[in-house]
Amino acid sequence: MMDKEDLRDVLNWDRCKECGECLINCRYMDFSKQEAIEEIKKINRGDVVSSKVIKRCISCYACDAFCPNDAHPYERIVYNWDYRYKIKGLPIRASYLMPTRRPNFRQDLPYSSKEKALHRKWASETPPAKVVLYPGCNLLSMPLLAQGEIFDKLPVWGSWDKCCGEMYFRMGLLDPVAKIAEKLTKFYKGKDIEEMVFVCPAGYNMFTNVLPEQFGAKFPFKTTFFTDWFLNEWEKGTFEIKNRLHESVVMHDSCHGRILGDDFMNRQRSLLERLGLTIHETSQNRTHGLCCGVAAGCNKYSVLDLLLNGMKQLWTLDRAKGDEVAIYCTGCLLTLSCLRLLNPFGKRLVHTLEYARNALGESVPRGNQTKALWVLLGITRYALPTYFSSQRFYVNSEQ
Ligand code: SF4
Ligand code: SF4
Structure with a gap:
């Protein structure tokens, strides 16, 4: 630091x-x-x-x-x-939420053999191309999203141990973030990558701004958000849109989207509009929009805070115009999918990646609700029984 x-x-x-x-x-x-x-x-x-x-x-x-x-x-x-x-x-109930502790709510979900094969492929020692996609722990939780034509051209490269430290930053655990900055700096030093593309705004903001500016990390590559990469490649003719979309959607912005600014949030909308979608907004949106809920667990490490605050946003999205909710953050997709299980009659939650793949003529396996169910079961099994325990711990982010 x-x-x-x-x-x-x-x-x-x-x-x-x-x-x-x-x-x-x-x-x-x-x-x-x-x-x-x-x-x-x-x-x-x-x-x-x-x-x-x-x-x-x-x-x-x-x-x-x-x-x-x-x-x-x-x-x-x-x-x-x-x-x-x-x-x-930290109280022991926080342990299950920590990305570098085991078990945790992403890494220790059940994964199919196909998903495990993707994890193994993405964890290769050397980068598969000079321009690669950083999966982050949320895409690693839903790996089937990252298949098809886009990922033939933009290979995924990363694994659980390349955690960007965002959850620790949001909880104010700064020594673990500093250790992660040091570890990632060492790992990426000398690696033959020109550009790292991010599908999660949290990872993008951590690698682009927070880790270098506040924690002294140095990365030898340019960072790009997926939407910008895809728009650019589409304009160059790399992709052909075979299936113009017609859905009407309400936008959900990520916390990091708000920090990355209006231009960033506009570009997320612009891609979806160019794919054919009609965009609606909640009454208070963009910078004044609400969090998906995941951050609400960061102060008191309380699943109840997460559920109540996330529900507030899900109700807001369900009441707005639009038939589906468009989400450009894989973390928001996983969190809101958990809440969707508790309130199953609202709008379908769809990630930008899914819309892009649909527009290229692909059908995308929808694993987010199943993953969300396992997350809730894991919380019930590992976090809730320790809820009132006085036991405490410190994070070792090098694990
Ligand atoms: S808004 Fe005003 S009070 Fe808040 S941090 Fe900025 S300068 Fe300080
Ligand atoms: S809850 Fe309020 S004080 Fe806390 S980060 Fe959000 S805007 Fe800032």
Whole structure:
């Protein structure tokens, strides 16, 4: 991790005017201007005892997008959680959510022989091409999404142990993120890759911004989001659209999409429109949209917080116009699919990858609901029985 002074520069620590704008816009806490100002002052001086935000924030990341001074209010919050973690560690119920602990809710799901074969193929020692797709743990959980013509041209390269550390960052566990930055820097050094394409905005933001800027990681390749890569290849004539789509969809934005900005979120819509879809929006959307719920478990490591906050967004999406929900983040797809099982009569959840493959004339196996069922069963088996345990632990991200 960078030393404190460098970090203060990167995160623009001195630019905070304590205006409260970030917290007034928070969709999860209802602050007046005066309360927001008092809260940001508490966060800035590390008052973990009386700050409501440090206790109740659901880690949605949106306040960074609300700050007019680029003063990183979100990092001010999670860096306070880091202090809490260093003193107290984590409750044992969090263990099942940790990507580098075993068992965990992605790696230890049942996988078919076809899925295991894809995992093995993607974990090759050397990169299969100069332009590769980083799967991230969410695509590794639903590997059948990444087959067909697109992935003949964009081979997947990665495995569980190349975790980008996003969950640790969102929980404010900064030493584990720093170790991951170091490990990934060492692994990718000298590898013959020109471009790494990401299908998950979380991994894309971690490799492009968070790991290099806040944790000193260095990667010898350009990073590109899948939508941009696909649009570019389509324009070059690499792909021919055989099946123009006709569905009407409501957009769900990812937390990292909000941070990556309006242009990024517009490009996700633009690809779907060019494929033929009609786009609808929820009443509060884009930067002001709601999280899929996964981040809501990051403060108190509580599955209940995750379910309640995720349900709020699922209800919002189901009430909006559009026959299906369009999702461009594999993490949001997996989380909302878990919630869909609890509320099965709403809209179908479809990833951009599926729409792109459909437009190329392919039918895509829909494994997300089955995977979601296994995630819920795993939580019931491994996390819930430890819910009230006082046992605590520290993360070893090198595992
Ligand atoms: S972080 Fe930004 S928006 Fe929040 S109080 Fe500071 S300057 Fe204002
Ligand atoms: S991260 Fe989200 S929930 Fe937390 S204070 Fe910022 S906007 Fe509110």
